[in-house]
Amino acid sequence: MYNNLYTDVRSTNVPGITKLIGIYDADGGIFGEIKYFYNKIFSNNHCSLCNITHGSSKNKKEWGECKKRLPIPIDFIHLNERNESIKKYTEDATPCIIGKTATGYITIIGKSDLESCKGNIEKFENILKEKLSNQ
Helix, strand or coil, X not given: CCCCCCCCCCCCCECCECEEEEECCCCCHHHHHHHHXXXXXXXXXXXXXXXXXXXXXXXXXXXXXXXXXXXXXXXXXXXXXXXXXXXXXXXCCCCEEEEXXXXXXXXXXXXXXXXXXXXXXXXXXXXXXXXXXXX
16 A cells, blocks of 8 residues: 655655654653652553663764654654554554654554664664665
């Protein structure tokens, strides 16, 4: 159904997708941060997308550089910041990276691929480019 949406991921735009949206598996805001850190410490729960985009001070710099190289713009939202259509599309599927198209959303990277990155930005970038080129 989505074959041939992308021609060349090195270009500055990817036909069919207007933007990428990363959805963290955590709520935003001060209470969301507190809950996330509590669960991370005491329940060993974590968000693999959080580990990629802001897992350490080194990651922050590398992430900024990676973001500039991505073929399409990417925005990030927390669970409690999703609109109804994104919430319905991503229910029980976060963290993930989805693409916004003219007709809705398409999943680009799911939970297991994000987890496999183990916070490594280069691995994330390679997976993202591969997924985009295979759409």
